[in-house]
Amino acid sequence: MNEMNESPLASLKPSPWSSPYLRFVLFGLLAASLPLLSGSGLMKSSTLNYIGNVLVYAVAALGLNLLLGYAGLISLGTAGFMGLGSYIAAYAVKDMGLSFWAALTAAVLIPTLIGLLIGLISLRIEGIYLAIATLCVSEILLKSFEQADSITGGMQGKSVSYPVIFGHTFNRSSTYILLVVALTLVMILTHNFVSGQKGRALHAMRGSEVAAQAMGVNLLQYRLIAFSLATAYAALSGALYVFFIKFSYPSVWNLNLSLYVLAAVVIGGLRSIYGTIIGTFVVWAVPDLVLKKLPVVGGINGLPYIFNGILIILVVMFAPQGISGLWQAKFPLKRKKKEKEEAISGKKEDE
Amino acid sequence: MVDPLMDLSLAPETATHSLAREEALRVERLSISFGGLRAVDDLSFAVRKKEIFGLIGPNGAGKTTVFNCITQFYRPDEGNVFFRAGKGRAERVVNLVGQPVHSIIGLGLVRTFQNVEIIQELSLLENVLIGAHIDFKATAFEQAFKLPRALREERSFRKKAEEALAFLGIAGRRDLPAGGQPYGVLKKVELARTLMANPRLIILDEPAAGLNDSETQELSSTIYQIRDVYDCTILLVEHDMHLVMGVCDRICAISFGKFLACDAPEEIKRNKLVQEAYLGEEEV
Amino acid sequence: MNNELGTVLQLFMRSLETGSVYSLAALGVIIVYRTSNIVHFAQGSLGMFNTFVVTYVFLSFRLPLWASTLCGVAAAVGTGFLVDFLIIRHTKKVSPLAKQIISLGLIRVLLGLAPLLFGVDPLSLPRFLRSGDFNLGGASISHNAVLNISLGLVLMGVLFYVLQRTKMGLAVRTTASNEPVARLMGVPTRRVTLAAWALAGVLGCLSGVMIAPTTTVTTSLMDAVQVNALFGCVLGGFQTFYGPVLGAYIIGVGRNFLVYYVSSIWGEQIMYLLILIFLIFRPNGLIGKKFVKKV
Numbered sequence: 049m050n051e052m053n054e055s056p057l058a059s060l061k062p063s064p065w066s067s068p069y070l071r072f073v074l075f076g077l078l079a080a081s082l083p084l085l086s087g088s089g090l091m092k093s094s095t096l097n098y099i100g101n102v103l104v105y106a107v108a109a110l111g112l113n114l115l116l117g118y119a120g121l122i123s124l125g126t127a128g129f130m131g132l133g134s135y136i137a138a139y140a141v142k143d144m145g146l147s148f149w150a151a152l153t154a155a156v157l158i159p160t161l162i163g164l165l166i167g168l169i170s171l172r173i174e175g176i177y178l179a180i181a182t183l184c185v186s187e188i189l190l191k192s193f194e195q196a197d198s199i200t201g202g203m204q205g206k207s208v209s210y211p212v213i214f215g216h217t218f219n220r221s222s223t224y225i226l227l228v229v230a231l232t233l234v235m236i237l238t239h240n241f242v243s244g245q246k247g248r249a250l251h252a253m254r255g256s257e258v259a260a261q262a263m264g265v266n267l268l269q270y271r272l273i274a275f276s277l278a279t280a281y282a283a284l285s286g287a288l289y290v291f292f293i294k295f296s297y298p299s300v301w302n303l304n305l306s307l308y309v310l311a312a313v314v315i316g317g318l319r320s321i322y323g324t325i326i327g328t329f330v331v332w333a334v335p336d337l338v339l340k341k342l343p344v345v346g347g348i349n350g351l352p353y354i355f356n357g358i359l360i361i362l363v364v365m366f367a368p369q370g371i372s373g374l375w376q377a378k379f380p381l382k383r384k385k386k387e388k389e390e391a392i393s394g395k396k397e398d399e
Numbered sequence: 400m401v402d403p404l405m406d407l408s409l410a411p412e413t414a415t416h417s418l419a420r421e422e423a424l425r426v427e428r429l430s431i432s433f434g435g436l437r438a439v440d441d442l443s444f445a446v447r448k449k450e451i452f453g454l455i456g457p458n459g460a461g462k463t464t465v466f467n468c469i470t471q472f473y474r475p476d477e478g479n480v481f482f483r484a485g486k487g488r489a490e491r492v493v494n495l496v497g498q499p500v501h502s503i504i505g506l507g508l509v510r511t512f513q514n515v516e517i518i519q520e521l522s523l524l525e526n527v528l529i530g531a532h533i534d535f536k537a538t539a540f541e542q543a544f545k546l547p548r549a550l551r552e553e554r555s556f557r558k559k560a561e562e563a564l565a566f567l568g569i570a571g572r573r574d575l576p577a578g579g580q581p582y583g584v585l586k587k588v589e590l591a592r593t594l595m596a597n598p599r600l601i602i603l604d605e606p607a608a609g610l611n612d613s614e615t616q617e618l619s620s621t622i623y624q625i626r627d628v629y630d631c632t633i634l635l636v637e638h639d640m641h642l643v644m645g646v647c648d649r650i651c652a653i654s655f656g657k658f659l660a661c662d663a664p665e666e667i668k669r670n671k672l673v674q675e676a677y678l679g680e681e682e683v
Numbered sequence: 684m685n686n687e688l689g690t691v692l693q694l695f696m697r698s699l700e701t702g703s704v705y706s707l708a709a710l711g712v713i714i715v716y717r718t719s720n721i722v723h724f725a726q727g728s729l730g731m732f733n734t735f736v737v738t739y740v741f742l743s744f745r746l747p748l749w750a751s752t753l754c755g756v757a758a759a760v761g762t763g764f765l766v767d768f769l770i771i772r773h774t775k776k777v778s779p780l781a782k783q784i785i786s787l788g789l790i791r792v793l794l795g796l797a798p799l800l801f802g803v804d805p806l807s808l809p810r811f812l813r814s815g816d817f818n819l820g821g822a823s824i825s826h827n828a829v830l831n832i833s834l835g836l837v838l839m840g841v842l843f844y845v846l847q848r849t850k851m852g853l854a855v856r857t858t859a860s861n862e863p864v865a866r867l868m869g870v871p872t873r874r875v876t877l878a879a880w881a882l883a884g885v886l887g888c889l890s891g892v893m894i895a896p897t898t899t900v901t902t903s904l905m906d907a908v909q910v911n912a913l914f915g916c917v918l919g920g921f922q923t924f925y926g927p928v929l930g931a932y933i934i935g936v937g938r939n940f941l942v943y944y945v946s947s948i949w950g951e952q953i954m955y956l957l958i959l960i961f962l963i964f965r966p967n968g969l970i971g972k973k974f975v976k977k978v
Contacts, residue, residue, distance in 0.1 A: 173962050255517070259529070262503070262516075264502070302906060364781045
């Protein structure tokens, strides 16, 4: 980017790797190529499920990062809205016979309207009270999932089959690709949104409410925007979940899930898109994909989760800016140098 | 419906519901109390167009409270604030009291803060861009998909922000994060941010606080330049008497929220009431 | 008429029992919050873990329940100490938000540790007093319920006495109102925080032992208690120690009456909705004042 102006070659031909979009697309391609690995036997088929889970939860985590990292507002309601999204999607497809797209739209829009209500509440209630107020909403939803048998299947849960899109019936691998496409799109749109005027307004609201107001930022409007976006992301995540996992149980959408999404955001680093993905990976995939593979300890039931818990605590204690903060603190110069070298030699390498 | 402001029998105090031709802002019989304490007490003064106007007073005189009442961060209990909003044909007189806080900037009234209110995590340029917030017309959808209008706006306002930074001599730092920048630079960023809003009136809350001597020197010439280049009126609160006396055309002195005097700097210096107010402060 | 009164009375006593469980947990949450500035999301998980200890000792070593409970209380003090000693006191420089995540890590550790140590099968724990009912104006109330209610009230009575009347309580209250200043004034804030975590552990364990007989001892034993303790805290306000206790009792009573008289399906949701609406009108809880921000 700017640092490359020092190099005469670079100023003529800026490295294409500096484009965030190319990196997003590469990320998507990389993630999408995983089913090939599992198809050729290089990767266990169950691994794909874990990675798929990470992709699903990453969408919700990105939404929470928008809310918490950019707007500085906290929510413990993520799980409830994910659940709501999943049940609406399942009900729309299975019981109402709606198309995938109609179901997805409904599954995102209805929770978003409730999210708007929370945005309204957030003008009155702040901090920890707001966090628990959102938990309150989430618990109301959770109890309703348990009770509204006719829609949610109650405690037995709700099942749905892989989606049918434009007459094409998806299987596990293609649904996985769908998740990749969805997440990549969400990443790109989030990147654009936060780096523009609306994103700066969210920053201002977090950094200094008085400055934001003095600069014409309508706090109500932007709190509504922040909450409706976070809710929409969570609902989308829930809908994707139900199409990939094919089941939705009430017990999934409890406080612990909201807390883990929060943990993923803080561990990955506030205001970092890739950090959020990494944080989600640490919380949901590391116990099963990495720690379970360890000799001896990996075999003991429960131990991977203990390690994961300890890892979470360690990250908070020693890297309070999250993994992305750690990365930026350690490698700012190296990366510049590397980019410069790449620009000169024309050698291209994935980071 | 009868406009109560026009009906003189209903509200005799607001008989001057309009500004004299040369006035940019008129504070009229402003009062506000906090839990029994009258922070501003029946205060009136007027600022003329293109004037550099100072508001002074001993510590706790209620200067910042007056600013907060003008910019509607506080709702005054009584009184009116008339302001000449807009430019050219859109020019009109507005009573600021009762307007939403976030709508004030759209009228052409921008302020800085006593303790700089800057977003640490954003670059200097991005901080300045926040000043153009209300001028963006592209929707969230257009911005997320980077549609042409969003791109065009972003480009033109970035250019404007760079100009504002260059005007204040800190263009070289535009991409550095605000967190960790020297205080003097942050004060300039706040100034640059106000310039983005095409202001008619800029309110500076202690612009010299925390600056060293040479920076304060520079500030007074910057204030003149802003008035001349950006064609606006400036209202400032400042503790640095040297700066206030040097830069202001007229000064209003207050004490315990009450009006003392409003005059040219030399007259204010000679004013008995003002001297007493400041002496009283030194004795305590 | 008499019968109606009996129902109300019975409901009320049952609510007090639930309220005791919630308020003990809520008291743990608020003590940790006030001394360490951490919203103790792991209060339930710690309680769950220590209830597992009680159950395990009870079933494996065939100790009487009261002795098993004492073992659980000791384990709770130990785990509380450990958490503070190993983690909390090293987080002075961690941002307030990141601090909250610590309890999430704790939850995960405890969720992994419990099945590892105590097996994956659900266990069951009996009541202290297995039989016997009082008859009170047409309402029958088990001896155990009366024990739970009185235990809750006595415990809280003692704690509030300690908080308000003793030097130790003064140290806790000073730490709660301003930790750095308290430290400068010579209050042993480290010991206060240590004691707070141990006490929260004990309160969590007791609430776990109280609720365990109504269900089975699994890792999700305390999920509802945790949530309701948090709701009790916002309802009562985070600024005082007794507010959350009051809030927790209100939730216990309100929930049971709504479930019985309004709707067995929607009663709980209505309760939560009412809390939400209440918060809109009193954003700092029942007992709590609003801080005015200065520009």
